[in-house]
Amino acid sequence: MPCELANPRTAMVIAVLFNLKPATEDQSTQEEEEPPDSYAEWDDLETVLAVRDALSSEGEVVLIEANEDCFDRLRRIRPDIVFNIAEGQRGLSRESHVPSMLEFLGIPYTGSSPLTLSLCLDKARCKEILVYHAIPTPRFVLIDDGSSAEKAAQLPFPLMVKPVMEGSSKGITNDCLVWNMDDCRRQTAKLLRLYRQPVLIEEFLPGSEFTVGVIGNYPDVQVLPIVAIRFDDLPPGANPIYSYEAKWVWDRAEAPLGIFSCPAKIPSDLARQIADTAVLAFRALDCRDWCRIDMRLDAQGQPHILEINPLPGVLPDPNQNSCLPKAARAAGMTYNQLIRAVFHAALNRYGVAKTQPRALREHN
Ligand SMILES: Nc1ncnc2c1ncn2[C@@H]1O[C@H](COP(=O)(O)OP(=O)(O)OP(=O)(O)O)[C@@H](O)[C@H]1O
Ligand SMILES: [Mg+2]
Known part of the structure; x- marks a missing residue:
């Protein structure tokens, strides 16, 4: 059988697992009763290639589409580690399918466990946990x-x-x-x-909205500069929410909406309160390596958690208004440095220095 690696086992083998957005014409063949936004969470090729390029200094990078063949490919290739951005094909546990397969095969991977991914995808279960920990939502x-x-x-x-x-x-x-x-x-x-x-x-929380990137593993976490989301640039009459239209219709790379500011221009006390709340939530849900936490203030100015994204979007084009790369840029990190910071957080969590692929293989 031909080997799928150019240079087997002399460098760390990193597989990027992803779900690729179908081309626009393929989307038009979807079932009529399927929602129009079925593929909104999946990545385009530009993002997949940007993640690959960012990791190319760390080892040999293989791309594996998270489709029905991916289990066989993972078993055959046995990467030393997976950089996981796969949102999953279908079902309510879709985000946890790839990490579950990786645990089954004993392959280390970036990001949160299947349990955390499933709990955060289910916003009600996530909120129940936040309430238990007395974190406002x-x-x-x-x-x-x-x-x-x-x-x-x-x-x-x-x-x-x-x-x-x-x-x-x-x-x-x-x-x-x-x-x-x-x-x-x-x-x-x-x-x-x-x-x-x-x-x-x-x-409905009527106050200002923020999103907060967290990189690392508790207690060694880095809270990235807070992104504020302002609604005054939305079309007249639009509701003050970061809706599907605001994210994907009104905001286009060629005409980006000016709705973000980062670092948020807010008093330092509020910034500290928001950052502390984000870390409490990160910890309560056992998030790993990276996460983006959406928050909004209530009428009294108290931050509440709207939801937790343990598999955050990482669109590389600054004009596409992807919040985690935006926050990283405000912290002085390039896109590549952001991706590598997540990767190194995972290596540290597995107790492996980046130059030791063999040590990772012992986890396999
Ligand atoms: N309870 C709420 N009060 C005020 N605004 C809200 C509330 N819930 C949602 N929103 C608005 O709707 C937007 C989308 O909601 P939410 O973050 O839950 O969706 P999502 O699809 O999970 O987002 P993401 O793209 O971050 O995955 C929020 O950014 C916010 O503007
Ligand atoms: Mg959100």
């Missing part, structure tokens, strides 16, 4: 097919209505901010039908 109810949106009456309007297990603002369109029970009912029914999963209805 908006009050919420969960609506499944069997329960009705009327449960939301116990919360004060306006409310946010969102699919419980999506990212990249999938299903979070401009009309997910609702001001009355009729709209709440209508939006809930639409999301239940389209996304076939429970719907999370949350108190």
Whole structure:
């Protein structure tokens, strides 16, 4: 069988695991009842190649698409370590499929465990854990097919209505901010039908929004400069939320929306409170190597966790407004340095110096 590595086993072999966004014409063949944003979380080739290039100074990099053949390829190639950016093919545990396979095969990998990835993908379970740790997060109810949106009456309007297990603002369109029970009912029914999963209805936090990158492993973590998300540059009449339209329709590389500022221009006390809350959440969910935590202030100015992204997006083009690379740039790190910092955090966690591929192989 031909070997898939150019230079077998003289250097550390790093596999990048990813899901590639289909070309636009392939997306048009998707089932009619499939949501229009099905592939929003997957990566484009530019990102995959940028991650590969960033890691090329660390060893021999192999690209493995996280499709149904990937288990066989992983078993055959047996990389020393995987840099995981695969969001997963399907299902509610999709983000944990690749890390689970890697644990099964005994291959080290960057990023959080299958348990953490699944818990953070399920925003309601994640919030239950935050509540247990007394970390502020908006009050919420969960609506499944069997329960009705009327449960939301116990919360004060306006409310946010969102699919419980999506990212990249999938299903979070401009009309997910609702001001009355009729709209709440209508939006809930639409999301239940389209996304076939429970719907999370949350108190709307009206204050400023921030997102915070964390690199490393507790207690040795680096909190990157805080990114503030401002809504005054959205089209007139748009709701003050970082919606699907804001992320993917109104914000284009050729005409980026000016909605971010980093480092956020906020008083140092608030910055410290936001950074401390992010680290508490990182720790409570047992995040590893990297993470991006979305937060918003309530009417009293108190930071709350909206959600935790243990598999954050890393688009390399600065015009594409990807928040983790943006925060890294504000910290004086290049894109390549960011990717390598995550990689080294994983090596440190496995107790391996970067020049010792054999030591990693002993983990395999
Ligand atoms: N309870 C809330 N109060 C105020 N705004 C909210 C609330 N929930 C969500 N939002 C708005 O909707 C946006 C998207 O929500 P959320 O971060 O939960 O979605 P996501 O799809 O997981 O995002 P990501 O792209 O970070 O994975 C937030 O950035 C925020 O602007
Ligand atoms: Mg978010």
